[in-house]
Amino acid sequence: MAAPSVTIGVLALQGAFREHLRALSEFEGVSALPVRTKEQLATVDALVIPGGESTTMGLVAERSGLLEELRAMTRARQKPVFATCAGLIMLAQRAQHEKTGGQPLLGGLDVVVDRNFFGTQLQSFEATMDVRLPGDEAASTCHAVFIRAPAILEVGIRVEVLATLPVDKSPRPLEKPCIVAARQGPFLVTAFHPELTADRRWHAYFVDQVRATKG
Numbered sequence: 191m192a193a194p195s196v197t198i199g200v201l202a203l204q205g206a207f208r209e210h211l212r213a214l215s216e217f218e219g220v221s222a223l224p225v226r227t228k229e230q231l232a233t234v235d236a237l238v239i240p241g242g243e244s245t246t247m248g249l250v251a252e253r254s255g256l257l258e259e260l261r262a263m264t265r266a267r268q269k270p271v272f273a274t275c276a277g278l279i280m281l282a283q284r285a286q287h288e289k290t291g292g293q294p295l296l297g298g299l300d301v302v303v304d305r306n307f308f309g310t311q312l313q314s315f316e317a318t319m320d321v322r323l324p325g326d327e328a329a330s331t332c333h334a335v336f337i338r339a340p341a342i343l344e345v346g347i348r349v350e351v352l353a354t355l356p357v358d359k360s361p362r363p364l365e366k367p368c369i370v371a372a373r374q375g376p377f378l379v380t381a382f383h384p385e386l387t388a389d390r391r392w393h394a395y396f397v398d399q400v401r402a403t404k405g
């Protein structure tokens with residue numbers, strides 16, 4: 191039986207949305223659409239929130255009247271959401287080192303993130319680390335691109351950790367490995383950018399999850 195076809199939106203207000211649209215278009219039976227309005231948001235089965243700059247993304251969402259719709263969607267935790275880097279910050283329940291004066295977050299993912307955990311743009315880096323994708327029996331290797339990346343500092347009990355960056359791979363000294371990928375119910379998050387490498391396992395897992403949700 192053919193897998194059900196699904197429509198996946200990519201929030202296209204700011205940031206690396208084109209790369210996600212391109213990655214999703216590689217999957218058969220997936221139609222990938224940029225989302226900029228409430229009407230577009232209402233038509234998708236799932237949403238990708240890309241990397242970029244979370245303060246700008248939050249402000250543009252606020253100005254375009256999309257923020258409350260997005261919040262309602264993520265807080266209801268019904269539709270699958272794949273959030274990368276700035277997207278992870280947006281989805282977090284709480285962020286440290288927020289922009290002065292605060293910044294609009296969506297919430298729904300039970301984590302605390304540090305927004306610029308690894309430092310400035312100059313501390314952007316790449317690392318090969320072990321990850322465990324949901325459903326995989328064993329850990330496997332993943333090459334990851336971190337661009338002024340956040341890290342997850344605290345997780346709620348319903349959050350499953352999928353990848354931690356070992357201390358010797360970090361550009362700044364760390365006391366312990368830090369969490370860089372996780373999932374909770376319909377949410378999948380990475381602090382790095384899978385859309386910028388050829389490794390499609392994260393998108394593939396997400397597409398499967400969207401298909402399973404749609405039945």
Ligand SMILES: NC(=O)CC[C@H](N)C(=O)O
Pocket residue numbers: 240241242243244245274275276277279305306337338339340
């Ligand atoms: N590459 C990224 O998405 C960087 C995110 C950035 N640290 C922020 O605050 O939004």
